Amino acid sequence: MTLFRRTGIRWTGWLWLLIAAWVAGCATNTPPASPSGDTASAISADILRPGDRIRIVYNDIPDPPTPVEQVIPEDGKILLTRGLEVTVTGKKRSDVEREIAKLYDGIYRRLSVTIERRDSFVSVGGEVRQNSHVVYRGDLTVLGAIDAAGGFTEYADRTDVLVTRAATKQQIRVNARKAIRDPKLNLQLYPGDSIHVPRSIW
Numbered sequence: 798m799t800l801f802r803r804t805g806i807r808w809t810g811w812l813w814l815l816i817a818a819w820v821a822g823c824a825t826n827t828p829p830a831s832p833s834g835d836t837a838s839a840i841s842a843d844i845l846r847p848g849d850r851i852r853i854v855y856n857d858i859p860d861p862p863t864p865v866e867q868v869i870p871e872d873g874k875i876l877l878t879r880g881l882e883v884t885v886t887g888k889k890r891s892d893v894e895r896e897i898a899k900l901y902d903g904i905y906r907r908l909s910v911t912i913e914r915r916d917s918f919v920s921v922g923g924e925v926r927q928n929s930h931v932v933y934r935g936d937l938t939v940l941g942a943i944d945a946a947g948g949f950t951e952y953a954d955r956t957d958v959l960v961t962r963a964a965t966k967q968q969i970r971v972n973a974r975k976a977i978r979d980p981k982l983n984l985q986l987y988p989g990d991s992i993h994v995p996r997s998i999w
Contacts, residue, residue, distance in 0.1 A: 843912075845885045845893060846935075847871050848963055848987035850913040853897065855905045868964040871987065919986050921946040923994035924953035938983045939971050942992055949973075954997040963989025 845851065849869050855861040855878070862878045869875060873886030881900050885893050894910045918930040919942050926947025931937070939958060949955055955973040962969070969984060976982040986992075 843890050845869060845873075845888055845890065845912060846987070847873060847886055848933075848989050851875060851885065852911045852913065853877070854909045854911075856907055856909065861905075868989075870964040871962060871967075917988055919989070920991040921994075922992070924950045924996050925994050926950060933986070933988045937986045939986065939992060940973060940976055940983050942986060943973070943994065949994060952996050954995045957995055959993045959995065960984055960986070961991045961993075963987065963991070 847869050851865075851867055851869055853865040855864070865875070865877055867875045869885060873884045874882050875885055876882055877897065877900070879901075883893070883897060883900060888896070890910050890912060894908060897910070898905060898908060917933050919933055919937060920930050921942050922928045925943055926949075929946050931942045931945040939960060943949065943958075956975075958971045958973050960969045960971055961967070964987065971984050972982065976984075
């Protein structure tokens with residue numbers, strides 16, 4: 798009887814230790830809360846990207862230079878007053894403000910950077926089922942935009958799709974047949990870009 802009691806007490810102690818360890822493990826493995834939809838959306842909206850129109854105002858001196866207004870090109874570089882250049886894509890607006898102020902070595906300590914996103918679409922025309930403005934999203938590609946416009950018509954020349962960049966007016970030709978087989982050739986699009994699918998001569 799005494800042995801049973803001792804064994805029972807010893808077994809109960811081990812059971813409580815196991816329960817405590819399991820509870821502690823659950824507590825440490827609880828994943829951190831992810832940001833709410835509104836917070837994630839605000840963070841994304843504050844990040845500069847190609848195709849955005851950026852405006853930089855110098856406002857801390859009596860006779861400030863003319864504000865800089867540019868559409869951010871694909872390489873992400875914009876030209877500032879005094880011939881300086883800065884890469885802005887992928888950066889937060891507030892970080893770009895600090896970086897530009899540092900470039901001027903304290904001459905312009907108070908400046909503001911604003912983002913204008915008027916062109917939140919990509920236009921698709923030519924030999925597609927429905928000429929349309931496709932709403933821009935961050936992962937939009939040539940093939941994705943054409944699919945959103947209903948796909949190619951039977952008369953489309955799929956080997957010579959023409960993309961015009963909104964920021965630089967650069968024209969890029971894309972072979973959609975090859976892009977289907979090789980995703981690396983499926984060109985990334987930016988806000989305001991346009992796609993024209995020509996008619997095949999055959």
